[in-house]
Amino acid sequence: MKYGFWLPIFGGWLRNVKEENMPPTFEYAKKVIQSAEEWGYDTTLIAELYLNDIKGTDKDSLEAWSTAAALAAVTEKIEIMTAVRPIYHNPAVTAKMAANIDHISNGRFTLNIVSGWWVEEAKQYGGDFTEHDERYDRTEEFIEILKGLWTEDTFSYDGKFYQIENTKLSPKPVQRPNPILYAGGESEKGKQIISSLCDAYVIHGHTVEEAKVKITDMKKRREEAGREPLATIGMAAYVICRDTEEEAQEELKRITTVKDLSGYAGFKDFTSKSELEQQIQLQDYSVSNRGIRPNLVGTPEQIAKQILAFEEVGVDLLLLQCSPQLEELERFSKQVMPKVEELRSALTKN
Known part of the structure; x- marks a missing residue:
């Protein structure tokens, strides 16, 4: 299992807790990522939203791509995964920017x-x-242009959404043939694009059985599309690690009790403009990305057992959220990561 975390660009992950002591500043983000690199984390995911979806649209948040470039220059080992939404970006310029940040990192x-x-x-x-399926048609063209520019000396494209002519991109990315393209999606259109054009799969928080169904389906789609196995299968998860199960459950109750709807500005659009496989309730939405569904809640040993259960069904990267992030990422690295290895070793011996 690899361990990653969502970079704290919104000032927290809890819609029902006003102050989480994790300010949405570059200095805090830099401290988190540099510390996490020392603690053995493999990846950080930087969400791209221009409005603060967690604390309210009037609150501060960091921009993803400029933050990614800055952090690439002050880290050494950790993967920097940055979200990109085609509805806001020119694909040729995005390909150039991505290649540049790949060199910086x-x-x-x-x-x-x-x-x-x-x-x-x-x-x-x-x-x-635009409408759901048309957004995915745009995404398909966007990815095709990224890959074309990253791999060909001169590339032209004449699509419905984008047209470029005799475009040259130098230098090419360090990674060949291209930087890893992750994607998630629960609609049929989304799954088709992931299975045919992307390299890795990321899903929202799910139960073990839900994750198993999704992963099995995607692996089958990849085979049918004639694509190589996915490079990585990641899942979002919110972690609450405490000395006792009672303490962990008390914290879960505290953060999921809905009192103030200011952080729920995007809830209606998220549930109505996306084609979701599970109905999302306000309590699920209290924590970003359905993070409480994986149930990484309890003592280090309880969480470690749950992680091994996800590993068994094919999850090989956890993208964690926690609060306050710096302290909880350290706790997870020192208490849960070693416990996972201990339990895995014991199972292997048996």
Whole structure:
């Protein structure tokens, strides 16, 4: 199992807790990523939203790509996965920017392709927000242009959404043939794009059985599409590690009790503009990305057993959220990571 975390760009992950002592500043983000690199984390995911979806649209948040470039220059080992939403970006310019950040990071920059779901944000920031399937048609063209520019000396493209002619991109990315392209998606259209054009799969938080069904289906789709196995299968998860199960459950109750709806501005768009496989309730939405569904809640040993259960069904990267992030990532690295190895070793011996 590899361990990653969502970079704290919103000032927290809890919609029902006003102050989490994790400010949305570059200095805090840098401290978190540099510390996590020392603690053995493999990846950070930087969400791309121009409005603060967690604390409210009037609150501060960091921009993903400029933050990624800055962090690439002050880290050495950790993978920097940054979201990109085609409705806001020119694909040729994006390909150039990604190649540049890949060089800054010496081959550690990857992309999470997101087709977009927030109508109000698109209105404010000029995103070309269309119907669901059309957004995915745009994404398909976007990816084809990225890959074409990264791999060919001269590339032209004449599509419905994008047209470029005799385009040259140098230098090419450090990673060959291209930086890893992650994507998630629960609609049929989304799954088709992941199975045919992307390299790695990321899912929202799920139970073990839900994750097993999704992963089995995607592996089958990849085979049918004639594609190589996925490089990585990642899952979002919110972790609450405490000395006792009672303490962990008390914390879970505290963070999921809905009192103030200011952090729920995107809830209606997320549930109505996306084609989701599970119905999402306000309690699920209290923590970003359905993070409480994986149930990484309890003592280090309880969490470690749950991680091994996810590993058994094919999850090989956990993208963690926690609060406050710096302290909880350290706790997880020192108490849970070794416990996973201990339990895995014991199972192997038996």
